[in-house]
Amino acid sequence: MKIGLFIPCYMNELYPEASMATLKILENLGLDVEYPTEQTCCGQPMANTGCAHEADELARRFLKIFKDYDYVVAPSGSCVAMVRNNYAQFLDGEEGFEHLKTHTYEIVEFLHDVIKPKSMNAKFPYKVGIHNSCHGHREIGMASMSERNLPEFSKVKSMLSLVEGIEFVTLKRKDECCGFGGTFCVSEDAMSAAMGLDRVNDHVNAGAQIVTGVDMSCLMHMQGVIDREKLPIKTMHIAEILAGDL
Amino acid sequence: MGHPEAAEKFIANDERMHWHDKALWFVREKRDLAAHGIPEWEELRRVAKQIKTHVMSKLDVYLEEFEENAKEKGIHVHWAKDAKEHNEIVLKLLLNRGAKKLVKSKSMLTEECHLNPYLEENGIDVVDTDLGERIVQLREEAPSHIVLPAIHLKKEDVGTTFEHFLKTEKGNSDPTYLTRSARVHLRKKFLNADASLTGVNFGIAETGGIVVCTNEGNADLGASLAKLHIASMGIEKIIPKIKDLAVFTRLLSRSATGQPITSYTSHFHAPVEGGEMHIIIVDNGRSKILGSQDFKQSLNCIRCGACLNTCPIYRRSGGHSYGYTIPGPIGSTLGPSKDLSANKTLPFACTLCASCSNVCPIKIDLHHQLYKYRQHVVNAGLLATKKHTILKVAAWVMKHPSLLDFGGKIARKIVPIMPRSILYSSANIWGKKRELPKFPKNSFKELYKQHKEGKK
Numbered sequence: 001m002k003i004g005l006f007i008p009c010y011m012n013e014l015y016p017e018a019s020m021a022t023l024k025i026l027e028n029l030g031l032d033v034e035y036p037t038e039q040t041c042c043g044q045p046m047a048n049t050g051c052a053h054e055a056d057e058l059a060r061r062f063l064k065i066f067k068d069y070d071y072v073v074a075p076s077g078s079c080v081a082m083v084r085n086n087y088a089q090f091l092d093g094e095e096g097f098e099h100l101k102t103h104t105y106e107i108v109e110f111l112h113d114v115i116k117p118k119s120m121n122a123k124f125p126y127k128v129g130i131h132n133s134c135h136g137h138r139e140i141g142m143a144s145m146s147e148r149n150l151p152e153f154s155k156v157k158s159m160l161s162l163v164e165g166i167e168f169v170t171l172k173r174k175d176e177c178c179g180f181g182g183t184f185c186v187s188e189d190a191m192s193a194a195m196g197l198d199r200v201n202d203h204v205n206a207g208a209q210i211v212t213g214v215d216m217s218c219l220m221h222m223q224g225v226i227d228r229e230k231l232p233i234k235t236m237h238i239a240e241i242l243a244g245d246l
Numbered sequence: 247m248g249h250p251e252a253a254e255k256f257i258a259n260d261e262r263m264h265w266h267d268k269a270l271w272f273v274r275e276k277r278d279l280a281a282h283g284i285p286e287w288e289e290l291r292r293v294a295k296q297i298k299t300h301v302m303s304k305l306d307v308y309l310e311e312f313e314e315n316a317k318e319k320g321i322h323v324h325w326a327k328d329a330k331e332h333n334e335i336v337l338k339l340l341l342n343r344g345a346k347k348l349v350k351s352k353s354m355l356t357e358e359c360h361l362n363p364y365l366e367e368n369g370i371d372v373v374d375t376d377l378g379e380r381i382v383q384l385r386e387e388a389p390s391h392i393v394l395p396a397i398h399l400k401k402e403d404v405g406t407t408f409e410h411f412l413k414t415e416k417g418n419s420d421p422t423y424l425t426r427s428a429r430v431h432l433r434k435k436f437l438n439a440d441a442s443l444t445g446v447n448f449g450i451a452e453t454g455g456i457v458v459c460t461n462e463g464n465a466d467l468g469a470s471l472a473k474l475h476i477a478s479m480g481i482e483k484i485i486p487k488i489k490d491l492a493v494f495t496r497l498l499s500r501s502a503t504g505q506p507i508t509s510y511t512s513h514f515h516a517p518v519e520g521g522e523m524h525i526i527i528v529d530n531g532r533s534k535i536l537g538s539q540d541f542k543q544s545l546n547c548i549r550c551g552a553c554l555n556t557c558p559i560y561r562r563s564g565g566h567s568y569g570y571t572i573p574g575p576i577g578s579t580l581g582p583s584k585d586l587s588a589n590k591t592l593p594f595a596c597t598l599c600a601s602c603s604n605v606c607p608i609k610i611d612l613h614h615q616l617y618k619y620r621q622h623v624v625n626a627g628l629l630a631t632k633k634h635t636i637l638k639v640a641a642w643v644m645k646h647p648s649l650l651d652f653g654g655k656i657a658r659k660i661v662p663i664m665p666r667s668i669l670y671s672s673a674n675i676w677g678k679k680r681e682l683p684k685f686p687k688n689s690f691k692e693l694y695k696q697h698k699e700g701k702k
Contacts, residue, residue, distance in 0.1 A: 012690040013654040014683050019690035035694050040644040046637050050620030054641035134599035147604035149287035177558045181597025186675040190254035193679035224680030
């Protein structure tokens, strides 16, 4: 099984630790992982802003780079959702796209659905609040959503439960959006920041020490609010907890 | 003013913004309890969607069946291609009977057609009888929500409004007192009305009758007392059979307010004795939407308002920030369908969180429609030039990995040593209310290369 590691462009530039943690998780499981170095961006910022032409070019580029891997794994629910749910407009019918679409996974999802480890060899003795980032949550179905009347589950919580010493807090709103929203964070910056603060406060009030989740972009936004408001909490990508990088 | 500016103004009053957010979240939670209390909820949604999809594929047939059956029951049927025709028909019907005083129950369609100002200009006394609608009418405001028209107002605001218009006690904002005062005020209007106008929740093709759902019984009272009843109905309100109604009534009020059913589910299947009943079937841009693969599902909407209540942006910006008759996620697709240029910021007033599509009782693909409409905005050349240019440049850089690596390296060197005054200048929109992430020494790619070297 050859895995292509897909690291979102901004994570490559700004979050090398969380990205390395993702690599470490896969390598520790004895998997054959490769990071194709010519990768850049999946095109989501363009697509979400309506720039289909630009997104189309980047989607084609992405397919070319990743189509020969058995699996593509990324530490981001949002970028995976782009490939899985929004690439069809640009790539339907292209050779290798069906395979790419059905074999691109978010890291936690990949562990939960494909590898199914029984233990993670990680310790994290902290009170943790899970941020169910919308694209991971509702687009690729990482957990049951509060809107639907379906049996409850959470792949995120299931995987985190393998970590020793971890405690979960209960939020008032378990799956409300944090307001990052890609280019929304600057085109509606006042709204975005207000939503971010509300979300962070829910975690603070629930007694969380750490907010974690599968999307660094949401966490980056919330950390920005935390740092500005000097709140007693911090964010951490889920890969860093699962990798035992404490 | 676009949505971002209007939202910023709403947010500036932090206390009120949070009050509004909590009031609507409370409704959303009530909806959750009601929806989760029905084991077959998801099945109901699936069936409702199937019925609506079927109707939309044969809308012409069902509309004609509806017309025929309505006429057989002695109901007059009129067709209006747009708002202007609709308003003219209403006025003509009123003038024909010499009616000067009209009581209305809730109808978003007449809001869409701007019927009230048109009738008032033509000497008709129009009174909205839904309590929330009456409050906003007295204040000369538009409804800020499709089910809860005055949800943007606190009881104190209502108290002040009633003090001024209904001469209630000064400073008394007790909800029961205010409601009773409104009741006394409206009762007179009902008794003196020459005609009534209602909206339509469902038009049943099989019977030719209409169904109106209210919590206040104002539609019944208006339509039963006055000898002239006009019902305004969008072409999309048709359902095939009376038995289909149960699917929708079970979904509608649970989704809207968390009630198992509205207090009144009124069936109008004939004029009152000695009276006339007219139904105006209105297109006003709907058939254009029906012809669009990407957006036709928006016609399946039953106006429950659940997508508004769940929308984290609606809750924090209020209905008026959308600048369109129907706010929230559904309005953000219907608005651009009506006029893309005037409503170009609405598809972007959304983080694509997808809560709306999942709360929707008819499973309308709301967030996909907003995603799609963004492309229409760009294709029509309506995206801000600066934003478009930035994304074009970004996409170009992304096609040149070595350039991206170089740029990233420079940024990681420079940003940490930049003075705060420059780094957080007005050009840094992110930084207005948030700190920037701490720039690391190395990119992942650099660490990965070292990691690979170390392994060899």
